[in-house]
Amino acid sequence: MIKAITIAATRISNYKDDKLSFPCSVKRDEINGRFHLMTHPSNQEVTLQLPPFYIDPSVIFGIDENCCAGRLMTKQIAQMIGSRISSSDAGSMNDLHSETIFVGVVNYRNIHCPYTIESIFQQAKYPERIRVGVVDQFDPQSDSYTCGDAASPCRDNPNQALCRYSDQIDVYEMEALYAVGDVFARHIIHRLYRGEYYFMLLDVKSHLSSHWDVDIISQFDSLDNEMAVLSSFLENAPTDGIGTATLLEDNNGAKLHYFRGEVGTPAEGMDHDVSEQGATSPQPTLCDAHFVGKNRKGKRLTILSHQPDWIPPLAGKTPLLQPYWSSDFSFSRGHFVINVPYDPYLPMVLDDGEDVSMTLRGFTHGYDFFSPKNSISSRRQGDGELGNYHDNDNLYGSSSRAALNRLFGIVQLNPEIPLSAW
Numbered sequence: 411m412i413k414a415i416t417i418a419a420t421r422i423s424n425y426k427d428d429k430l431s432f433p434c435s436v437k438r439d440e441i442n443g444r445f446h447l448m449t450h451p452s453n454q455e456v457t458l459q460l461p462p463f464y465i466d467p468s469v470i471f472g473i474d475e476n477c478c479a480g481r482l483m484t485k486q487i488a489q490m491i492g493s494r495i496s497s498s499d500a501g502s503m504n505d506l507h508s509e510t511i512f513v514g515v516v517n518y519r520n521i522h523c524p525y526t527i528e529s530i531f532q533q534a535k536y537p538e539r540i541r542v543g544v545v546d547q548f549d550p551q552s553d554s555y556t557c558g559d560a561a562s563p564c565r566d567n568p569n570q571a572l573c574r575y576s577d578q579i580d581v582y583e584m585e586a587l588y589a590v591g592d593v594f595a596r597h598i599i600h601r602l603y604r605g606e607y608y609f610m611l612l613d614v615k616s617h618l619s620s621h622w623d624v625d626i627i628s629q630f631d632s633l634d635n636e637m638a639v640l641s642s643f644l645e646n647a648p649t650d651g652i653g654t655a656t657l658l659e660d661n662n663g664a665k666l667h668y669f670r671g672e673v674g675t676p677a678e679g680m681d682h683d684v685s686e687q688g689a690t691s692p693q694p695t696l697c698d699a700h701f702v703g704k705n706r707k708g709k710r711l712t713i714l715s716h717q718p719d720w721i722p723p724l725a726g727k728t729p730l731l732q733p734y735w736s737s738d739f740s741f742s743r744g745h746f747v748i749n750v751p752y753d754p755y756l757p758m759v760l761d762d763g764e765d766v767s768m769t770l771r772g773f774t775h776g777y778d779f780f781s782p783k784n785s786i787s788s789r790r791q792g793d794g795e796l797g798n799y800h801d802n803d804n805l806y807g808s809s810s811r812a813a814l815n816r817l818f819g820i821v822q823l824n825p826e827i828p829l830s831a832w
Contacts, residue, residue, distance in 0.1 A: 434604040436461040452757040452806035492607030512606035514599035519796040523557040531571035535621040543602030547589040590757035597752035611740040622786040639742040644789040695781040696734035729780035758810035
């Protein structure tokens, strides 16, 4: 018997049903009964309520919806995707900075989440153009807060991001009991996208640099490539405590020098310290991956967590072309979500091939991957995790083998595995 349960609630305290332009919340779909029912990927007795995917622009703009079936998205359709903030909402913005940004964040019982949302808005130069979607997986019995909870009541401190920009934040709440890994959670993130011009995937423990929105768009524009995707692992940076600013910049706003490896030490081959003021540096370039496994049939390609320490000649001058993509950080045009949606049927795939699969699917859809020329985000350190997906191993762990077979089968990395196995 299928049990229909509502484990999701899109929390928008300032939601306006008549607001048809940006920000366009999935709350409208929930109110109008357009959420989709989907069987839980690891428990056939549970049905989830999920937001519908963003409607393909070929339908919205009256183009033949079958024009691109089985083929790559045309330039005409790609350029149709991407909302801009209206002039009445732009404030100090001008047309050069009106493109909207959707930021997706996945959280599993981590107390950093509200601070990450705060950082996204407070550190942006133009927060009016940003919309955040969060998949918040929490334990309602033991967790005393959720991602949508401001640090203090909004009536006491209305300038908090979770208060001031509440109509630009969608939080999909899901009990941790039903969590089956980041892949499925990011599938829901893709469902929260609503046609924004840019799409950014961000780690839940991230802290953004000042004016990060202008910085990353400038890097993207410098490539003059509609199909570019900026992606990298995040550097770890120390903090004084939960929610405090990390060492992305000094007190004057000058960027500090970040290299691969431990923050605060010179990179290999460099004769100066990473704390040099005013310097910028590249994020790690994703260029090293190995096949891992005990035998030929069990081997799989995995992007290594530690990338080479050498500094490329063009480092800091332009984003660098690289072969791989990472879910740690990704910035692209919004149509990446439409063309390369996350697969919902990969339960309990934990840091094991997800990035390689998305790399191959993205590349075969025409996307090029680049490492950012300098950091706009670092990862907070310190305690903050109240659990992890392995808490559910006893419930869903047995489904991971078929999921891995499917993940690698889709990109034809395991031709010896029959289709029936996934």
